[in-house]
Amino acid sequence: MGVYELAFTMRERVAGGAVVMELVGEIDILAEQTLGPRMEGVASRCRGELVLDLRAVTFLDASGVRLLLRVRARAARCGARLRVVRGGAMVSKVVRIAGVEAAFVWLEEFPPTVVGSVPA
Numbered sequence: 001m002g003v004y005e006l007a008f009t010m011r012e013r014v015a016g017g018a019v020v021m022e023l024v025g026e027i028d029i030l031a032e033q034t035l036g037p038r039m040e041g042v043a044s045r046c047r048g049e050l051v052l053d054l055r056a057v058t059f060l061d062a063s064g065v066r067l068l069l070r071v072r073a074r075a076a077r078c079g080a081r082l083r084v085v086r087g088g089a090m091v092s093k094v095v096r097i098a099g100v101e102a103a104f105v106w107l108e109e110f111p112p113t114v115v116g117s118v119p120a
Contacts, residue, residue, distance in 0.1 A: 007059075010035050012042060016111030018049030018083075021071075024056040027064035036067055043074040043082070045110045050080040051110055054087030068095075072103060085110045 008025035021042055025031075043050060052071060057064075066094070075082040084104045086092055094100050 006030075006034070008035070010038065015051075016049075018051045018111070019046045019080075020051045020053055020110070022053040022056060026059035027057050027067065028059065028061045029063035032063040032067040034068060039067065039071050040074045043071050043080060046075065046078065048052045048080065050082045051085060051107070052077050052082065053085040053110055054091050055085055057091050058086045060087070060091045062098065063095065065098045065100060069100060069103065074093075081105075083107050096118040 006025075008023070008027055008031040011022040011024065013022070019042060021039055025033075027035075028087050052068065054060075058083075072082055082105065085107045095104075
């Protein structure tokens, strides 16, 4: 019997004063079911800046979009400010086609460049 490897993961870290959830791989129905509770938990504990980084997402479907919206709703209920780092062209296209682009505050990079900032 072979070992099954998940096609997705999530890394959580603190950067630039924000809690960052970095999604990696294929964000589909299995990812939504597996990562959803964990991501909502992070969003519910965050009271400040929360960044969802989609740069390493290679696939996003309707279930993945639903996951993004769930995290957005949880963050809003708990007082966190959610921003999303844009993914690649395919991810952006799915978000645009789903009609939810305006639901998020988008960043082109993270952490954003700040004039006068001091490197860590």
